[in-house]
Amino acid sequence: MDYLLHILILICIYIILASSLNLISGYTGLLSISHAAFYGIGAYVAALMSLRLESNFLLNILCAIIISGIFGAIVGFPSLRIRDDYFVIATFAFQIITFSILNNLTSFTGGPMGLPGIPQPVLFGLKISSHEQFLLLVGFFTVCVFLICRRIVISPFGRVLKTIREDEVFAAASGKNVAFYKVMIFVIGAGMAAIAGSMYAYYISFIDPTSFTVMESIFIISIVIIGGAGSLWGPVVGAIVLVALPEILRFLGMPSSIAANMRQIIYGALLVVFMMWRPQGFLGEYSFTKDTSNE
Amino acid sequence: MFWQLCINALISASILFGLAIGFMIIYSTTRFFHFAHGIVYTIGAYLFFLFSALFHLPIYLSVSISIILSAFLGCLMDIFIYRPLRHRRTSSLILLLASIGIYIILQNVISIIFGDDTKAVSLGTIEEGYKVFNARITPIQILIVCASFALTVIVWFILRYSRLGKIMRAVGNNPELAKVSGINNDRVILLTFAIGSALAGISGLLISLDIYITPTMGMHALMMAVVTMIIGGVGSIPGIAFGALLLAFAQNFGVWKISSQWQDAIAFGILLVFLIFRPQGFLGKKIKKATV
Numbered sequence: 120m121d122y123l124l125h126i127l128i129l130i131c132i133y134i135i136l137a138s139s140l141n142l143i144s145g146y147t148g149l150l151s152i153s154h155a156a157f158y159g160i161g162a163y164v165a166a167l168m169s170l171r172l173e174s175n176f177l178l179n180i181l182c183a184i185i186i187s188g189i190f191g192a193i194v195g196f197p198s199l200r201i202r203d204d205y206f207v208i209a210t211f212a213f214q215i216i217t218f219s220i221l222n223n224l225t226s227f228t229g230g231p232m233g234l235p236g237i238p239q240p241v242l243f244g245l246k247i248s249s250h251e252q253f254l255l256l257v258g259f260f261t262v263c264v265f266l267i268c269r270r271i272v273i274s275p276f277g278r279v280l281k282t283i284r285e286d287e288v289f290a291a292a293s294g295k296n297v298a299f300y301k302v303m304i305f306v307i308g309a310g311m312a313a314i315a316g317s318m319y320a321y322y323i324s325f326i327d328p329t330s331f332t333v334m335e336s337i338f339i340i341s342i343v344i345i346g347g348a349g350s351l352w353g354p355v356v357g358a359i360v361l362v363a364l365p366e367i368l369r370f371l372g373m374p375s376s377i378a379a380n381m382r383q384i385i386y387g388a389l390l391v392v393f394m395m396w397r398p399q400g401f402l403g404e405y406s407f408t409k410d411t412s413n414e
Numbered sequence: 415m416f417w418q419l420c421i422n423a424l425i426s427a428s429i430l431f432g433l434a435i436g437f438m439i440i441y442s443t444t445r446f447f448h449f450a451h452g453i454v455y456t457i458g459a460y461l462f463f464l465f466s467a468l469f470h471l472p473i474y475l476s477v478s479i480s481i482i483l484s485a486f487l488g489c490l491m492d493i494f495i496y497r498p499l500r501h502r503r504t505s506s507l508i509l510l511l512a513s514i515g516i517y518i519i520l521q522n523v524i525s526i527i528f529g530d531d532t533k534a535v536s537l538g539t540i541e542e543g544y545k546v547f548n549a550r551i552t553p554i555q556i557l558i559v560c561a562s563f564a565l566t567v568i569v570w571f572i573l574r575y576s577r578l579g580k581i582m583r584a585v586g587n588n589p590e591l592a593k594v595s596g597i598n599n600d601r602v603i604l605l606t607f608a609i610g611s612a613l614a615g616i617s618g619l620l621i622s623l624d625i626y627i628t629p630t631m632g633m634h635a636l637m638m639a640v641v642t643m644i645i646g647g648v649g650s651i652p653g654i655a656f657g658a659l660l661l662a663f664a665q666n667f668g669v670w671k672i673s674s675q676w677q678d679a680i681a682f683g684i685l686l687v688f689l690i691f692r693p694q695g696f697l698g699k700k701i702k703k704a705t706v
Contacts, residue, residue, distance in 0.1 A: 197689060200689075200690060201689055201693050203506060204446065204506050205689060207510060208644065209690075212682040212685045212689070219675070219676065223673075223675040223679075333633065334518075377526055380523075381526075383519075384523065387515045387517070388519055390511060390514065390515030391519070394499065394511050394512035398504065398508050406504075407505050408504055
């Protein structure tokens, strides 16, 4: 039973991550391979605050959101000058630098040893310790994030984002401040990723840099793309499929050493297959095909 | 210490250079980031390991077989994945994502076949090396630098002065116009993949001679090659040589002052500075920028 709850909690965390990345990549069209960095920043801020300052759970999450949001603005900023594949490489660079800092700033982040013993969150005097309680907590945040995403997407703000995705020059010509929207959506997306990060830190109660690698970023963008970029339910479907599908391997009796590799092969293969035959994913409406480079 | 760092930097620059040139040739012809180039490099190293250390083939045979198979692998990727996508006129981002997918699949296949531990190819006993300016350089390292230098000259001549080089640039600059002028784009791109992948395979086997190999080494090496290409400027071989030297010296001398774990942060910090302030690199021509 705990196993099932564990999978559900992971699915919720990945729904938060993928939905927030979907705002950036699916709705605004800024393909970014840096989401695990925001996820990691959120996790480390929450973990460090609860370990060093022993501050309140909600306060920690708030700080994680704010700090991650600031980094989001830093990453969003280059998108004004560089685009398409060069922007992907810039986000990649941010991801690798973040990993390098988490891994090497040993005195602060614990380096490769990670941060063990993160205390269980206390919410209004209630200690959250069992899997069921955690699922409720994470589920609550997931629903919140989903509703916020929905609100953003159907609002005028969201329509401007989609306009930027389809035709940036047109958006600017209509008097929209493209720079503001691009940076803002990165701040929002990074803040949401920080929620997922702090949830992960509290749930596992141990974090180390290997959870926030380039591969993790690629995994999150795969969820968005396979589920369907630019659709609300796409990342939800993607997260369920990509987190749950590899668990089948466990029941096929595959040795765990190979299972980890098989899991990655599965999503690598899904990525290739979807790019070949259905680039918009299961439910998506956007497939990164707007290409102004050769015009 | 100073001279030793210079020599180390020179060696890493040589290997980086081969990989970056291969990547650049493919990028400048097809205009997308061929991420799976990194796995061709890894596979080149593992094939060499397989033939020389496990099958004990003579070195000349194992070198040539690994290079040919690497080139062949690049061609397969083009034929089965990239070409159908290209014909559907998809964007460079879709091609990039597909190549990331290929990278992930092949890296894990290598992991399953060879295991995650480090492997080393040794050619006989390890020699002490020659002394140059108080620094040591082994014969293999001299070989690496020479091989890389020779490759530079050959590739530079091909790209600059041969008909093939001209055709490749034509396809890169304007595929439609190239097609109208009677160039078979698909064949040129296939050839580009063959040459680029052969270069990746050569870099891979050179690195396997110098240090150990792991299944995940390709990602890191590829990112360094991308950094080199962007610093140097797309389409400029002297620029790339300069970029490789700058990066290798910055990393190796960075280690002197700060600890070695920060090599990546140094490299990608340089990259970000270039991307933001001079995205066309040192010697490259103007690239696409935000049009707003």
